[in-house]
Amino acid sequence: MNYLLRCASYRTVLLLSGLLFLCSGLTRAQVTTVTGIIIDGATNQPLSFANIVFVGTTIGTTSNERGAYTLTATGNFTKVAVSFIGYKSVTKAITPGTSQQVIMRLEPDSQLLNEVVIRSGKRERYRNKNNPAVELIRNVISHREQNQIGHYDFASYEEYDKLQFSLSSLSTKVSERKIFQKYKFLLDNRDTLTLPGKSLLPVYLEEKVSDTYYRKSPQKEKVIVKGKKRVDFGQYFDNNGLSLYLNRMYSKVDIYSNSIFLMTNQFLSPIASSAPTFYQFYLADTLTVGKAKLIGLNFVPRNATDMLFEGKMYVTMDSNYAVQRINLSINPKINLNWVRDLQIHQQFEQNTDGRYYLSKSDLLADFGISKGKGGGIFGQRTLSYRNYKTNEAHSDEFYDGQQQVVAADADAKPDQFWRESRHDTLSAAESKVYANIDSLKRMPSFRRTMSTLTFLLAGYKSFGAFEVGPANTFYSFNPVEGFRLRLGGRTTPELSKRYYAETYAAYGFKDERWKYFLSGTYSINNKSIYQFPQNYVRASFQRDTKIPGQELQFVQEDNFLLSFKRGVNDKWLYNDTWRIDYVHEFENHFSYSFGFKNWQQAPAGALQFKRATDDENTPSPTVITSEFSVETRWAPNEQFYQGKIYRVPIVGKYPVYTLRFAAGVKGLLNSSYNYQNLTGSISKRFFLSQLGYSNVTLQGGYIFGQVPFPLLTIHRANQTYAYQLNSYNLMNFLEFVSDHYASVDIDHSFNGFFFNKIPLFKKLKWREAVSIKALYGGLRSQNDPQQNPSLYQFPTDAQGVPSTYTLTRTPYIEASAGVANVLKFFRIDLVKRLNYLDHPNVSQWGIRARATFDF
Structure with a gap:
């Protein structure tokens, strides 16, 4: 022009x-x-x-x-x-x-043969040696470092992140039914373009725009979130926890990493160092896109059931050996629950310096109970990148502080911001999701439905400012209390974000005693005390029963299902516990807490506190202690899923360190003992690529001073039929006590690596798991009642045979072999106790089960 x-x-x-x-x-x-x-x-x-x-x-x-x-x-x-x-x-x-x-x-190329010609000779076996496709992928692997952002001293880019979920293949006739007429505005918002042949009903959407800055040495990444927006379901879901969980399932995919974490599983990248061992590669074609000449490379797993991808990549025919495009999918035979289809598409664009950087990543997954075409859930995470800049330095002060900084107005950006900041426009159906869900949660019928579901699934019935529960503790039974009824509840943030109260009352019809609990909490940071980061002060009093040595995680001790126990279970405690605690968590996931506890323990059931010099008529006294404690915990990059009853950490690749010190003060509030108790633990998940992963926990403790057996370390035992990861599943309650100990716990999941190669197991999609737990400990003479008659004697059974012991030079060891993913929900373990078999009422073998939910 x-x-x-x-x-x-x-x-x-x-x-x-x-x-x-x-x-x-x-x-x-x-x-x-x-x-x-x-x-x-x-x-x-x-x-x-x-x-x-x-x-x-x-x-x-x-x-x-x-x-x-x-x-x-x-x-x-x-x-x-x-x-x-x-x-x-x-x-x-x-x-x-x-x-x-x-x-x-x-059209599929399925040719009909009119004749069959049989020729002698065998098909050439696939080999890595002298295979040009393998030579090409080895060049791609050897150039991985130079084709990543980490190759530069400094780099920055803008990222747009969109995550959406839809109901898929939902019949269009649903909106015509009378019962759903009031939801017609939601049900008619269909997307028929994203997946040709399928109708999608979007129900969740979240977006985020951020700037990322990378420094190579010392390595540090800084993320500044400029805007974020997501669907809010209100009080019925923990929106932060839901977002974290969904983002973890749909993790960012880095094909240049050895392993790619998706759907709680690890997949070996086709560009991993060991990829030629597990994949077969084939040269496909050559293309010219713009000025770039590309080589097409197809790849398939050597074993179709392994956690591997299949697909195609295009590699540049220059000295970079960079991936220009890649398409990843999974074989239907893979041992992956619920996932009917999974695809990853990535595009890379050439920057001004000649390198190829990721410009767009699209992860799509279709979930369903059946592998057919029935209804399900479709999820998609789209990430796009632009404004790449390299070697533009920032000051050291710029990288100090939090790794991620969220702008103060990030949640309140106007529509104009999103129209200008989105790297791509929303579809017509996506653009209505925010308004539709806002309208939905204001409908009384929806609130009633969600309230009922919350009670059934989480166990709490909400009445606005107060909720009653948990339901699974309303009824239970045990040998001391007999039939036990309990009713309790707690306040919600609707009453106050500063002040919280929790209480329950319970009654045992056998011992005819009331038990109760009352706590009051003040949130210092004016945030919910059930969300990260916590910063609160809590005071509480509890009068209740307890099994010595039973320490549960995420489960109430009077849960109805835990009422069923094996063997003899007649030694209990009545506890009166006054506590005051201060907890402070930081954004970097370091936390500390201070506490004071006045604890009164009285024996219950067949348990007695008796010295060697006492006669049979001497009443059992009450053990009273006053204890100060301090605890530190560091869990780098830890994430949580927040439930109604508890907050569940999402296990990642980073270790978790815990150190606790407690000191008893004699004479304070009738306390009878001076002692110091130091404990520490390290836990970490090790990912072993195709061989699954191992959860490893190391723990140790030492008690300084002289204390009776109720104040010793009573090792975690389990007499229920549920498999407990952090307990010894064939150890009896109160069987072992120590004043110094060290333990190692290794639980390994092979994720179907072996079963996938066995026809029947492959069809059932079972997964193998093994574990071993070893406990070494001991008791110094000053805490051994056999050498110190002033201490309470270890408990015995009705015949006077000891039922509590200390560990000798031989550690307690138990091992298990399990089958996971049974009916997609259960893990069943055969547990073997390897030593200390001469103790009374012990089981050498046991079958334990627990519910799991894995993809």
């Missing part, structure tokens, strides 16, 4: 001559643009990474994750061809020098 305007001032002859010359030039070098979608003719699904070329040239492109493509070049092209492995190629005529849309359907 500028050229024509300049020519307008020339004389007529020159103008005509120039126009003729220009037209002749355009005829010789026309720009042809073809856009469209590639579709599977049999399933109507889009075909990602299909090859599209101008016939007779090497100029081409590939379809994206939606099957869409754009092919443009200068030249007189009259035909375009599409090919994809396993499909018949298609060629269509086009008009040169124009922009046109061509939608092509590819």
Whole structure:
């Protein structure tokens, strides 16, 4: 256009001559643009990474994750061809020098043979040696470091993150039913474009825009969140916990890492160091995209049931050996629960320095109870990147403080901000999700339904400012109390975000005693005390029963299901406990707490506090202690899923350190003992790629001073039929006590690595697990009642046979072999106790089960 305007001032002859010359030039070098979608003719699904070329040239492109493509070049092209492995190629005529849309359907290439020709000889076996495809992938692997952001001293980029969930294949007739007429505004908001052939009903959406800054040495990453927005379901869900859980399931995918974490499982990357051992690679084709020449490389697992991907990547034919595009999917035979389909599509763009950086990552997963086409849940996480800058330094002070900083107004950005900041526009259905869910949660019928579901699943019934529960503790039974009824509840943030109260009352019909609990909490940071980071002061009093040595996590001790126990279970305690605690968590996941406890322990059931010099009529006294404590905990990058009753840490790859020191003060509030108790633990999950993962915990403790056996370390035992990860599952309650100990606990899940190769187990999708627990401990003479008659004697059974012991030079060891993923929900372990088998009422073998939920 500028050229024509300049020519307008020339004389007529020159103008005509120039126009003729220009037209002749355009005829010789026309720009042809073809856009469209590639579709599977049999399933109507889009075909990602299909090859599209101008016939007779090497100029081409590939379809994206939606099957869409754009092919443009200068030249007189009259035909375009599409090919994809396993499909018949298609060629269509086009008009040169124009922009046109061509939608092509590819049919599966299933040829019918009229005759069978049998030839001698064997098919050549796949080998890594002298395989050009393997040589190519080894070059990609050796150049991984230089093709990552970490290769630079400094780097920065802008990230747009969108996560959405939809109900898939929900019948359109649902909205026509009378009972759902009031929800028609929600049910009619369908998306039929994202997945051709499927109707999606969006129900969750969250977006985030942030700037990321990276420094190589010392390594540090700084993330500044400029805006974030998500669907809010109100009080019925912990929105922060839900977001963390969904983002963990749909983790960011780095193909240059050895392992890719998805859906609570680890997949080996096709560019991992050991990839040639587990994958087979095949050269596919070559393409020219823009000025870049690419080599297509197909890859499939050697074993179709392993946690591996299959797909195709395009690698640059230059010294970078960089991935320009990659498509990842999973084999239906893989041992993955609920996931009917999973696809990852990534695109990389060349920056000004010649390197290829990730420009877009799309993760799609379709969940369902059955593998068929029934209803399910479709989730998609899209990440896009732009404004890459390298080697632009920032000061050291810039990287100090929190790794992630959220702008003060990030949650309150106006619509204009999102229109300008989104890297892509929302679909018509997505754009209505926020308003639709806001309208839904205001409907009385929806609130009633969610209240009922919350009570059934979480055990609490909400009455606004106060909620009653948990329901699984309303009724239980045990040998001391007999039939036990309990009723309790707690206040909610609707009453106050500063002040919280919790209480319950229980009555045992056998011992005819009331038990109760009352606590009051003040939130210093004016946030819910059930959310991270906690910062509160709590005072409480509890009068209740307890089993010595039973320490449970995330479960109430009077849970009805725990009423069923094996063996003899008649030694209990009546406890009166006054406590005051201060807890302070920091954003870097370091926390500390201070506490004071006055604890009165009285024996219950068959338990007695007797010295060797006491006669049979001497009443059992009450052990009273006053104890100060301090505890520190550091859990780098820890995440939580917040439930109604407790906060569950999401186990990651980072270790968790805990150190606790407690001191008893004699004479304070009738306390009878001076002692100091130091304990510490380290726990970590080790990911072993295709061999699964191991949870390892090391723990130790030492008690200084002289104390009776109720104040010794009573090792965690389990006499229920549930498998408890942190207890000794074949140890009896109060069987072992120590004043110094060290333990190691290793629980390993092979994630189906071996079972996947056994036909029946492969079909059942069972997963193998093993564990071993070892406890070494002892008792100094000053705390041994056999050497110090002034101490309470260890408990005995009705015949006077000791039932409580101390560990000798031999550690207590138990091991188990288990089958996980039984009916997709259960793990069943066969547990073997390896020593101390001469103790009374012990079990050498046991079968234990626990409920799990894994993908």
